[in-house]
Amino acid sequence: MKFYLVDDDKNIRKILKLIIEERGIGEVIGSYGNPEDALEDLSVINADIVIVDLLMPNIDGITFIKKASEINKNLIFVMISQVSSKDMISDAYENGIEFYIQKPINSVEVESVLKKVKDSLTLKRTIATVQNLFNTNLNFNDSSSSQSEKKWLPKLKTVLQKLGIIGEIGSKDIITLIEYIIEKNQDIENITLHDLCYKFTDNPKSMEQRIRRAANTGMINLANLGIEDYSNDVFLEYSTNLYNFEQVRKEMDYIRGKSSKHGNVKIRNFLNSLVLYIQS
Numbered sequence: 450m451k452f453y454l455v456d457d458d459k460n461i462r463k464i465l466k467l468i469i470e471e472r473g474i475g476e477v478i479g480s481y482g483n484p485e486d487a488l489e490d491l492s493v494i495n496a497d498i499v500i501v502d503l504l505m506p507n508i509d510g511i512t513f514i515k516k517a518s519e520i521n522k523n524l525i526f527v528m529i530s531q532v533s534s535k536d537m538i539s540d541a542y543e544n545g546i547e548f549y550i551q552k553p554i555n556s557v558e559v560e561s562v563l564k565k566v567k568d569s570l571t572l573k574r575t576i577a578t579v580q581n582l583f584n585t586n587l588n589f590n591d592s593s594s595s596q597s598e599k600k601w602l603p604k605l606k607t608v609l610q611k612l613g614i615i616g617e618i619g620s621k622d623i624i625t626l627i628e629y630i631i632e633k634n635q636d637i638e639n640i641t642l643h644d645l646c647y648k649f650t651d652n653p654k655s656m657e658q659r660i661r662r663a664a665n666t667g668m669i670n671l672a673n674l675g676i677e678d679y680s681n682d683v684f685l686e687y688s689t690n691l692y693n694f695e696q697v698r699k700e701m702d703y704i705r706g707k708s709s710k711h712g713n714v715k716i717r718n719f720l721n722s723l724v725l726y727i728q729s
Contacts, residue, residue: 450474450475450476450497450498450567450570450571451475451476451478451495451496451497451498452465452469452474452475452476452477452478452496452497452498452499452500452563453477453478453479453480453487453490453491453494453496453498453499453500454466454477454479454480454481454499454500455480455481455482455484455487455499455500455501455502455505455510455513456480456482456500456501456502456505456529457482457483457502457505457506458482458502459482461502461529461552461554462480462482464554464556465477465500465554465559466480468556468559468560468563469563472560474560474563474564474567475497475498475563475567478494478495478496479494479496483507484501484505484507484508484513485507485508487513487517488508488513488516488517488520491517491520491521491524492520492521496521496524497524497525497570498524498525498526498527498563498566498567498570499514499517499524499525499526499527500526500527500528500529500550501513501514501517501526501527501528501529502528502529502530503528503529503530503532503537503541504530504531504532510528510530510541511540511541511544514526514528514544514545514546515544515545518545525547525566525569525570526545526546526547527546527547527548527549527550527562527563527566528541528546528548528549528550529549529550529551529552529554530549530551530552531551531552531553532551533551535679538679539698539701542679542694542698543698547566547569547689547694548562548565548566548685549679549680550562558680562680562685565685565686568690569689569690572690572725572726572729575725575729600728601627601631601727601728602624602628604727605624605627605723605727606624608687608691608723608726608727609623609624609667611683611687612666612667612670612671612683612687612691613666613667613670614663614664614666614667614670617659617662617663617666618659618663619659619660619661619662619663619664620663622646622649622656622659622660622663623660623663623664623720623723625649626645626646626649626660626720627720627723627724627727629645629648629649630720630724631724631728637717637720637721638717638721642657642660642716642717643657646660657716660716661714661716664714664716664719665711665714667687667691667692668692668696668697668700668712668714669700669704671683671684671687671688671692671697671700672697672700672701672703672704672712673704675688675697675701676701676704676705690722690726691719691722691723691726692714692719692722693714693715693718696712696713696714697712698712699711699712699713700712
């Protein structure tokens with residue numbers, strides 16, 4: 450994984466480079482203290498993850514992210530700052546950062562967060578690859594799915610438990626659908642949730658509602674975790690790997706009373722992400 454560092458403090462850049470490379474997280478392919486020069490750099494090099502300071506001269510971190518995203522829409526951003534204001538941190542998330550690290554730098558926290566970022570990006574690329582394989586109608590060996598059942602089922606139950614929905618009736622329906630998708634190598638991009646549920650019940654609407662209710666409850670639980678603590682491991686792990694972070698943020702705004710609209714869960718995307726996550 451290729452990292453790029455943007456911070457006007459040279460010592461911070463040195464510390465981050467040391468952590469990233471000595472702990473095997475990735476390779477630092479460039480760094481700059483001047484955000485304007487960094488933008489020029491990012492237009493000609495192929496970085497994966499950019500670590501950027503929030504408060505910099507000339508261009509602040511949020512403005513930098515907006516400009517850098519125009520250069521390369523695939524860049525992932527991690528922000529570092531001494532700022533502890535929840536409103537400012539929320540604003541940073543709203544403008545495209547993946548994770549937030551608070552100064553002073555803690556090497557253990559940096560390593561933990563950057564590994565999560567790396568894993569999240571790897572998972573997203575895996576999802577894209579698998580979807581391409583499905584779109585070209587490639588089939589996988591059914592026996593390999595059945596052999597891996599003992600591996601994915603406990604992991605799935607753990608995920609549902611951490612989301613706080615293992616006790617929901619819909620969680621049993623989710624497990625049923627996930628088992629079918631894995632065993633049959635079902636491409637859920639080309640089937641509606643209603644039709645998928647119809648394979649197991651004469652009342653697919655009720656099953657569909659239970660699944661939607663459980664998935665939505667999981668997102669609400671994540672949003673509450675994020676409000677309490679942006680660095681919560683479950684929040685960091687699942688808000689991007691299983692849900693759309695923008696929708697989780699909308700739910701956070703609703704809970705705070707800043708918006709009248711709930712976040713939305715696209716169930717097929719949720720199930721697809723869940724399948725890939727528990728098999729990774």
